[in-house]
Amino acid sequence: MVLLIGIDDTDSRQGRCTTHLAYRIVDFLFSNGYEVEEYPFLARLNPNIPWKTRGNGAVCIKVKADMESREGEHVMQIVKEMVESNSMLGYGANPGIVFLGRCKNIEPIVRFANDALWRVMSIRGAIKVIEECKNYDSSIEYYAMGNGQGIVGALASIGLASSMLDDYTFEVIAYRRQEMCGLPRLVDEASVMMMDKATHPYTFNNYDYKHARVLITPHGPDPVLFGIRGDDPCILLDALSMLKVHEPLEGYMLFRSNQGTNAHLANMLDASNLKAYTSGYIQGRVASEPLAIEGGHTFFALECYGNNGYGSGDEDGYGKGNVLCAVYEPTGLSPIAQALSIGDVLEVGGGVRKGTSKHPKVLNVEYIKVVDLARKVRYMNPLCICGKRLKSEGKGKGYGCKKCGYRVRDAEKVDVEVARDLRLGLYLPDAKAHRHLTKPLHRYGIKPGCMRLDIDWFNNNSRFTR
Template sequence: MLMLMTMMHIGLDDTDSPRTGCTTYIAALLVEKLHRLGASFIDYPNLIRLNPNVPWKTRGNGALCLRIRCGEELVEEITETVIETIEENADLSYAGTDPGVVFFFNNIPGELKDFAKRTIQSVVKMKEALKLINIFGAEAVGFKTGRGIIGGLAAIGETLGEDHTYEIIAYRTRENRGTPRRIEGSSIDEMNEKTAPLTFNNIDPEKGRILITPRGPDPILYGIRGETPEVVKQAHELIRPQETVERWVIFRTNHGTDAHLRRISSIGEVQPFNPVVVRGAVTKNPQVIPGGHVIFPIKDETGQVDCAAYEPTGALREVAKKLIVGDFVEACGGVRPASSRHPITINMEKIRVLKLAPKIAFHNPACPQCGKRMKSMGTRKGFRCERCGFRSSKLKKVAVERKRDLKKGLYIASPRSQRHLTKPFCRYGREKSSVPRELIKDWHFP
């Protein structure tokens, strides 16, 4: 008897809270459960980071999609398994946790891909998600407000058909969660030396801080990001954990792709919460405010906006301090809305210096008789030479162009303060334009 097969996309989001949980962990549990039920995966689990600037985001603002083929007779059991697993593992008692799961069948339409892009680059509303779910006959289940339905649908729609990366995530056993993570530090250095730059953001070079281990109470022991499933698995095998790894999974993701940044044509288009790329001229010299943050405004013919390089951005902050009036730059980052304390501001992740204004210094003139630098006799009183006594009320200060301690080019926040979506330097030139044809043999455990 011929078995009818169904393509099924399962999107889920908003299951964690600041105190516990992780949506990737629920996805990892489901990988094991769905395999046991007889489903076959047509892609690695997709980990889709959404707009990191929305005020109601989850901890990492990551949504998940599992793409499988299964017999039609398994659809109901798979659906029940997914819902039960979310109920058992989501932090439903936390006020801001509102899980949602979406079940979508067959190929992904263009309208859903467009919705996913908007969810990554701007702010979308629940009614948009529900309308698409209704139009295309998908199924959705929400817990509490069900806000996670938005992210779940977006994860389904983002098929990662263009640039993408991979992350292998290893998870802790329940008894170890909430305790300090135990990994042999030298193995992380060794892994980085052997696999970078095909793996990235393992260690912050400025501070020496390890970046593969989170610091919160979530179940992740470590996560390693890289260009291929093979290299992240190789990196994983080089790590020597000093506690038991419960499970691990390779995800395909939009980490490190700049997928959130949208180029806009003018400053007048800047909108709160949207990640943007916009050009403008610096109109005031940068100010260092309490906390060590650097603020400067840029302007074009449509308006003006403040740009901020916060203290943790490290190298980016040092670049911002060197800007002067007249420099022409491209600011990249999320837009913080105006408040009673500050105007609308771009929180910079990157800056591209496109044009450097001349830096002019004014010096007292040289004495025309002996060549020594003259002294001012006071405002509008002229100059006097201390060596030979020559005086003049007609000589003026001389303009001299000084060398800039800044070059044109792209500058990015230090790795320790980069967002999940920020593309690091080592990824430029490694962008992808196609999806993997098949999965590697062992991409998860168990």
């Protein structure tokens, strides 16, 4: 029998980390002779949830144990105690645990998990799914602290870990010792660049060369020292050994994950009925000239089609039926947005920002895919027979050439096509602006790697101290 343990919402912006708690639980399981079936699954859920902490991550652990046996009850009791003692209760954490043993029908949980990637899911909805599973004669329990919000992610992590995912990645996360938390992270920048170049393209988002910024280290007081993401577990362990780390480690653990897969942007949004905080994509034609404001942010309207047909916008492009798209300067996509013209055909992915009484809902753009470019023209004076462009001699007086003296009264302005400073294709944010779920450009077309349990995927020693 296999016991699946889903955990979420144990951390806060003041500290702690759900992946670190998972590391501690796996350490306990190994130390007590339990067999962990595979790498824990790190589930990144809808990143636009306003009450999330950092990356909106939940974790599922699979351990060989019968949930209804004495050993299963022992594991569940220890996990409850560890979650309670290692959560930021009182600082915004609302931990939730879901235990799943015997399961006759996993589909309700998988559907819930897929919805949690892009929608706002409720605690009541999670409990309803759990009760539905009990009706299928499944062994499932949940445990909640605070307001119980963590049940949503805990259940979703089990659903994603149990899904036949088309795409997934891996991450090796190294953890700091308690006394180092809150201090500057001592990871050598040059070694990060060296590692990145040596392991490309099998690792990603290690270093932003454009902005000279290390991307593998977080900035808060949590116990994560660094995390390296990629497509091959063996290469990730090689990458780990390439880093020069100048502080002692508590240990590291490999995770399988949906990071770097764009899983949250797989659904086409209903442009006629956008829901706040949802994630997905829309398709359509640019309906307004891009508007750049102070700070470099750029806005444009998209007249959407697809499931809903074309919108019915006003002349300024911001009318009913159109979606207002916002491209923020830190993404690095503003120059692309500013090069758009009315009539360009796009696919745009992102998250919906809640509207107010003064401002409409806005799609915060995470990628732009230029599908077709509209013909852009300028209206110019006609050419003279000598090749020079004629000059207007006044309203109704025709045109004349200052070079050769040629005159013509019945000529009209001609349209001249203007070359576009934009190409068809996919445009992504700068690496520093990537979300956990953002799919890097080089990963398109890459197949997921194989999970290897015969490698040193869990380590609680400090042997990588430099």
